[in-house]
Amino acid sequence: MLESLMRKFTFLGLCIEIMTDAISLSKLSKLQRHNVGNMKDMISELPEGVLLYILSFLPTKDAVRTTILAKTWRYLWTHLSVFDFEVFCHQHGSKPKQKSENRLINQVDNLLQRSNRVERLCIKVRGTIDAQKATSLLSNTLLHKVPDLKLSIEIEYINDMFVLPNSFSASQSLNNLYLEFDFNLNIGDDICFPSLKTLYLSHICFVNEKSAQRLLSGCPVLQELTLFRCSLLNVKQINVAMSALRKLTIEGLGLGYPFHNCTIKFDVGNLLSLSYTINPAINFFLVNPTSIVDASIHLRHLYQQNEQLHIQSVIELLSRLSSVKTLSLSNYILQCLNYAKDTLHLLPSFDNLMHLDVFLDYFRTTNEALASILCKTPKLEVLHINKGSSLFFDEGWTSNSLPCCLKSSLKLCFISNFHGNEDEIRSVQFLLENATVLEYINIFCSEYLSLNLEELADVRNQLQHLGLGRRCIIKLQ
Secondary structure, three states, X not given: OHHHHHHHHHHHHHHHHHHOOOOOHHHHHHHHOOOHHHOOOOHHHOOHHHHHHHHOOOOHHHHHHHHHOOHHHOOHHHHOOEEEEEEEEOOOOHHHHHHHHHHHHHHHHHHHHHOXXXXXXXXXXXXXXXXXXXXXXXXXXXXXXXOEEEEEOOEOOOOOEEEOXXXXXXXXXXXXXXXXXXXXXXXXXXXXXXXXXXXXXXXXXXXXXXXXXXXXXXXXXXXXXXXXXXXXXXXXXXXXXXXXXXXXXXXXXXXOOOOOOEEEEEEOOOOOEEEEEEOOOEEEEEEOHHHOOEEEEEEOOOOHHHHHHHHHHHHHHHHOOOOOOEEEEOHHHHHXXXXXXXXXXXOOOOOXXXXXXXXXXXXXXXXXXXXXXXXXXXOXXXXXXXXXXXXXXXXXXXXXXXXXXXXXXXXEEEEEEEOOOHHHHHHHHHHHHHOOOOOEEEEEEOHHXXXXXXXXXXXXXXXXXHHOOOOOEEEEO
């Protein structure tokens, strides 16, 4: 092991010296004639900054192992600024698991006591750890003013309660926090994140309305918030004002038993980017959403028995996003709109929309909804269609009923997962004939088409024939 590490460091050290012109070509030639086993330990004589630069390329566990190399290396790893700990706690037998937990906690404590320059700390526990140990681990990191903290752990029992340490209220230096675990999370009265700018919560269950409200309200300068597959228990209403928030991502937000409707209101007067997966059981309201530039809206599943509820949620949310410049819609959203043909007139005109990203399904059920949206995007310049195997524009359009964006603004069209079937070829022809200012059509082949070279050549010839004499460039890749 020692010889292997020395070989790695010898190579890295030589590379650094070459880049900084620290050694001459003659010295390099001399070093190459010696075997690692009998050469002088020149790596340990390098300046500390260079040695730390070498260590920064290694995983934390390998950086810690360098303590056996020589006296110079004994505590060198503690002077790094980024650490990534990962430990596996055995699930069979309490003694091995407890030993792993204690070794992890002691290792982190040792690091924090010796170093005052930790900028980013990642701790991932594979296996299980009880809530009390997790609380202790988090408290220790906060006391040492770590600005960027990521903690990903599993729990001993699904009903374990994790109480956020009160030391959070004194954590003036914490800028980025990532928490991922299945604990039931309880938030105390005095919790506050005075300097927190990024908060990522994954698989966390808020046990009551107060906990969710306190946590989200206790971030006065938060700029980016992500809630990934989190749950709300006994939560009926949350009202949060986050004036500094610029990016909001909510995916898979659910309600625990007993099931009930929940209302969440975000007052986000300066929000720029929104990514939201709709849960019809949650009434999601955006207050002052006019600043949003980029929105991505998804529907996780579409159940026909809840069709009306889905439609209402989609229409209401899109109506608040009329000012966006970039919009991405999933295939379930388009299916939902297609079911609501009688209510499509309720959709707003997206007067500022310049980039539209849509995902079509394997059938034609979403194309009519897409056509309706195009009629409400007068300034659209870029259209990206990510599809299954169906793409077919409405042949019933007349010159007077064509969306105005086709005639006056659409310049770029991207089509992904292109199979080259008859409907798709006809859709490309439709675009060429009706999108009068279109400059480029970039087509990305499906895996099926890419592997069938003969069929690919035929599709390429058809597209080239369609493009003859036209100013629009068709690119198949």
